[in-house]
Amino acid sequence: MHEDILSLTPRLSRREFAMTTLAAGFALSTQPVAAETITTDATGLAAGEVKIPVKDGTVPAYRAAPDKGGPFPVVIVVQEIFGVHEHIKDVCRRLAKLGYLAIAPEMYARQGDVSKLELQDIISKVVSKVPDTQVMSDLDATVEWAKKSGNGDTAKLGITGFCWGGRVVWLYAAHNPALKAGVAWYGRLSGAGKATDLQPKYPIDLAGEIKAPVLGLYGEKDTGIPVKDVEAMREALKKADKPGEIVVYPDAPHAFHADYRPSYRKAAADDGWKRLLEWFKKNGVA
Incomplete structure (x- = not known):
């Protein structure tokens, strides 16, 4: 009888949710942290970890907002x-x-905590196992959490992401018709040889489905995202008559916004951040 009751009780195993809280500090594979690392204090903010209800449990998230006013x-x-x-x-x-x-x-x-893994293990043991459908669903749940919190105005919804998250920005702009604008920092655009059953499409495959204007920020010296891919994405957006803009910084490598890494390029990062804020304001995320 006891076993029958347990079998009817929804439970989450360690395999289903490998991370129940966020990692602290910087990821191991990004060490040592550069001297230029920017640190923003939480004075005047409500900031910290929250739990986002998703269809099969809860996902940890970090949120920050002004501690007065709103939504x-x-x-x-x-x-x-x-x-x-x-x-x-x-x-x-x-x-x-x-x-x-x-x-x-x-x-x-x-799928797992990547904060203590080396880069190749992050890719092979965790990232390769994260389905795009799961990512889109969790982002939808995040929007719902913000709405229900009473502190977020989801009629003014934007998204930005970096590297792996840059690709996700493009995907989410094709997924959510309520999104007002996105800013994608050096997200992979083409899946040539990299598409899988879990990650079947890349931004260039979805150019015709983009529902919100996306600003793409890329580096000419990015060895993982060739300029020809950036030009192809520009052309795909133009052909599909979709709003969007892509900026390529001539001397910037991949991860040029990452101030804690050697790839940081202050001029490109500062200009990209300025453009992000202008893009959000222009497209109703302000």
Whole structure:
């Protein structure tokens, strides 16, 4: 009888949710942290970890917003390949200081904690197992959480993401018709040789389905995203008559916004951030 009752009780196993709380500090594979690392304090903010209800449990997320007033425009911040570590939390605080409710859900919560893994293990053991359908569903749940919190105005909804999250921005702009604008930082555009059953489509495959204007920010020296892919995406958006803009920084490598890494390029990062804020304001996320 006891076993029958247990079998009827919904439970989450460690396999289903490998992460129940966010990692602290910077991811191991990004160490050592650079001297230029920007640190934004939480003065005047309500900031910290929250739980996002999803269809099969809860996902940990970091959120930051002004501690007075509201509701505030909502910006979802999508993590790099390294998960929601300190840099992504800091980006949330930067946006909160400017009057946004910024929230970064941990997209790998079911698949594993990448904060203590080396890069190749992150890719092979975790990221390769994260379905795009799960990511889209969790982002939808994040929007719903912001709406129900009473602190977020989801009629003014934006999204930004970096690296792995840059690709996700494009996908979400094709997924959610309620999105007002997106800003994708050096997200992979083409899946040539990389598409899988779990991640079947890339931004260039979805150009005709984009529902919100996306600003793409890319580096000419990015060895993983060739300029020809960027030009192809530009052409695909134009052909589909979709709103969007792509900026390529001549001397910038991949991850040029990541101030805690050697790839950081201050001029490109600062210009990209300025463009992000202007893009959001122009498209109703302000």
